[in-house]
Every structure is written in C-alpha cells, then in structure tokens.
Amino acid sequence: MKRPERIAKPILFILLALPIAALVYGVFTEALGANPIERILHETGEWGLRLLVATLAVTPLRQWTGWNWLIRIRRLLGLYAFFYVTMHFTTYLWLDQSFDWPAIIADIIDRPYISVGFAALCVLAPLAITSTDGMVRWLGGRRWRLLHRGAYIATILACLHFIWLVKADLAEPLIYATLTAVLLLARIPRRRAATVS
Numbered sequence: 001m002k003r004p005e006r007i008a009k010p011i012l013f014i015l016l017a018l019p020i021a022a023l024v025y026g027v028f029t030e031a032l033g034a035n036p037i038e039r040i041l042h043e044t045g046e047w048g049l050r051l052l053v054a055t056l057a058v059t060p061l062r063q064w065t066g067w068n069w070l071i072r073i074r075r076l077l078g079l080y081a082f083f084y085v086t087m088h089f090t091t092y093l094w095l096d097q098s099f100d101w102p103a104i105i106a107d108i109i110d111r112p113y114i115s116v117g118f119a120a121l122c123v124l125a126p127l128a129i130t131s132t133d134g135m136v137r138w139l140g141g142r143r144w145r146l147l148h149r150g151a152y153i154a155t156i157l158a159c160l161h162f163i164w165l166v167k168a169d170l171a172e173p174l175i176y177a178t179l180t181a182v183l184l185l186a187r188i189p190r191r192r193a194a195t196v197s
C-alpha cells in the first residue's frame with residue numbers, strides 16, 4: 001500500500017467525530033444522566049487530553065515503527081484535540097457559568113485548576129491557528145517547529161489541570177501524566193544526538 005494515510009485519515013476523521021456526535025445525540029434524547037452538563041464537561045475534557053497525548057505519541061511511534069506516514073495524521077489529531085478543548089471551554093462558559101463574566105474571571109484567577117486549564121487553552125490556540133500549510137510557509141519551518149513545541153507545555157498543563165481537579169482517585173490523571181512524561185522523555189535521545197552531530 002503506497003499511502004496508508006489516505007485510508008487512515010478519513011477513518012480517523014469519522015471516528016473522532018463520534019464522541020461529540022454521541023454527546024449531541026445524548027442531549028437530544030436526554031440520555032446523559034442526572035447531570036448532563038458535568039457529563040459533557042468531563043467527556044470533552046477527557047477527549048481533549050487523550051488527543052493531546054495521541055498527538056505527542058506520533059513522533060516517537062513513527063521512529064519506533066518506521067511508519068513515516070503517521071506524521072500526516074498528526075495535524076488531524078492536534079486539530080481534533082483543540083476542537084474538543086474548545087467544546088470543553090464553551091461548555092464551561094455557557095452551560096456551567098451561563099456567561100457570567102465576573103464569576104468566570106474570578107474562577108480563572110482564584111481556582112488553580114481552572115487557571116492551569118485556561119493557560120493550556122491559551123498555549124494551544126496559536127498552535128491551532130498556525131496549523132495550515134500557509135502558516136508553516138509564512139513562519140518558516142524552524143520558527144514553526146519552535147512554536148509548536150508549545151504542544152508539550154499545553155499537555156503538561158492539561159495533566160496538571162486534571163491532577164488538581166480530582167479530589168480522591170488520582171489514578172486516571174496520573175496515567176495521562178505518566179504517558180506524557182514517557183512521550184516527552186522519548187524525545188530526548190534524538191535531540192541529544194542532533195546537538196552532538
């Protein structure tokens with residue numbers, strides 16, 4: 001098969017639309033349980049984080065497997081991550097806080113897990129905006145790559161957000177944090193080799 005990404009991309013595009021489609025369906029059929037807002041917040045937040053981690057996994061996976069085509073699905077994963085995080089934030093602003101701006105600003109300032117989540121979103125937004133081929137050309141490859149290392153920071157902040165908000169069972173956020181740490185550490189030997197040679 002010459003270009004596996006030609007098959008992988010549309011399949012992934014459809015699969016990653018399913019969680020949001022399920023939520024929308026759940027809203028209309030009232031199937032989201034006793035607290036639908038909480039459910040939407042949690043689902044969109046988790047998908048945002050899963051996809052951030054998946055985006056970070058592309059480069060190490062590509063190196064371990066030699067499947068260079070994986071790089072061509074990275075943008076799709078990153079943009080879907082941003083989409084779910086945007087839905088998460090919109091749910092918070094609209095359904096959770098009813099656009100009560102003074103309360104929202106106070107929340108962002110006073111509650112550390114909200115501050116950190118907001119910081120993650122602020123780091124992610126320029127990455128999504130500069131994800132087009134035109135933007136890569138405009139910024140130049142080196143500057144673009146430097147800017148897009150922001151994905152590392154955003155994922156670390158998102159893990160902190162999750163760790164901070166969990167009251168009892170830290171197992172799930174720590175799984176994401178460990179995966180993120182492994183995926184970031186996996187990049188170190190390559191960078192070292194690049195500086196030595």
Ligand code: HEM
Pocket residue numbers: 041042043044045046048049052085088089092108114117118119120121124154158161162165
């Ligand atoms: C990169 C950005 C972000 C990611 C990846 C993210 C991810 C998550 C995750 C994984 C959860 C927990 C879901 C669960 O318990 O199953 C969560 C919960 C939550 N997030 Fe975020 N989040 C982000 C940004 C934000 C922002 C910007 C806000 C609001 C300003 C926010 C507000 C919340 C709230 C209110 C909850 C629910 C807390 C609770 O259950 O008490 N998040 N988020």
